Amino acid sequence: MRKENISRKTSETEIDLDLSIDGTGESSIQTGVGFFDHMLILMTKHGLFDLQVSCKGDLEVDQHHSVEDIGIALGQAFRSALGTKAGITRYASVTSPMDEALSTINLDISGRPYLVYHVEGLKDKVGNFDTELVEEFFQAFASNAQVTLHINLAYGKNTHHIIESIFKGFGRALDEASRINERIEGVPSTKGVL
Numbered sequence: 001m002r003k004e005n006i007s008r009k010t011s012e013t014e015i016d017l018d019l020s021i022d023g024t025g026e027s028s029i030q031t032g033v034g035f036f037d038h039m040l041i042l043m044t045k046h047g048l049f050d051l052q053v054s055c056k057g058d059l060e061v062d063q064h065h066s067v068e069d070i071g072i073a074l075g076q077a078f079r080s081a082l083g084t085k086a087g088i089t090r091y092a093s094v095t096s097p098m099d100e101a102l103s104t105i106n107l108d109i110s111g112r113p114y115l116v117y118h119v120e121g122l123k124d125k126v127g128n129f130d131t132e133l134v135e136e137f138f139q140a141f142a143s144n145a146q147v148t149l150h151i152n153l154a155y156g157k158n159t160h161h162i163i164e165s166i167f168k169g170f171g172r173a174l175d176e177a178s179r180i181n182e183r184i185e186g187v188p189s190t191k192g193v194l
Contacts, residue, residue, distance in 0.1 A: 002178075004081040006073045012065035013057040019077040021178050023050030031055040031070060033063050035129035036137075039167040040070075047171025063130055071137040075144025082178060085109060090188045092176035096169035101156025105169040107177045108148040111194040115142040116150040119166070123159040134163055138170075147177075 002021040009015070027044040029037045031053060044051040053074075057066030082088065088109060095104045103119075115138055122131040142149040151170075156162040187194050 002081040002083060004077040006077045006080075008069060008073045008076075010065075010069065012061075013055060013069040015056075015069055015073045016052075016054045017070070017073045017077055018050075018052040019074065019081055020050035021078070021081050023048060026050045028052045031066055032057055032059050033066055033129060035126050036063070036067055036070075036133075039163060042164060043167045043171035043174075045171070046168045047175040049171070049175070063128075063133060064136065067133040068136045068140045071140025072144050075141040075146075078141075078145045078174070078178075082109065084187065085194045086186050087180045087182070087184045088188060089177055089179045089181050089184070090194070092173040094169045094173040094176065095154075096165045096172065098156075098161045098165035098168065100158060101161040101165045102154040103156070103162065103165040103169055104150075104152045104154065105166070105173040106150040106152075107170075107173040109145075109177050109194065110148045111146050112148055113143045113146045114148045115139050116152075119151060119153040119162065121153075121156070122162060126160050126163065131159060131163065134166065 004019050006017045025045040025048045027041050029040045031037050055066050055070055090109050092107045117135045
């Protein structure tokens with residue numbers, strides 16, 4: 001089983017995170033940020049990971065440190081759990097509808113961290129969640145997992161639906177790209193390393 005535990009403690013957050021790539025979609029998420037919990041649960045369910053996250057953050061300041069640091073920890077856990085990356089599919093392209101919203105996630109487990117984020121028209125908040133933190137989370141994940149990640153919104157009106165479409169698609173793309181393909185021998189790169 002490809003699993004990892006990350007414990008991260010700073011002056012701003014204290015995080016304990018357990019990830020199993022080859023899971024069934026089970027989760028226990030407690031970040032102190034309700035909408036973000038909801039998105040991580042959706043991501044886990046549709047990505048078929050098992051994920052436990054506990055975060056005590058400086059929410060009296062704002063949500064930024066908690067959301068970004070969870071992105072860091074999840075990225076580190078994902079990268080470590082993949083191990084040598086031998087036999088992984090590596091690439092995934094997933095389009096996800098959520099009512100009127102449609103987004104596409106393109107992912108390459110490349111060893112090269114890069115984020116392209118084309119999501120326009122979000123309201124500033126969903127409940128008390130700062131929607132600009134969606135990009136911060138994915139930037140932190142991409143940098144620490146060392147993946148190339150493109151997130152493109154085709155269209156959508158409802159901010160909740162747009163973000164939900166993105167997180168569901170992201171989970172599905174991670175699942176697809178990290179799957180072991182028995183036809184692939186070694187690392188899926190002509191360089192021999194990812």
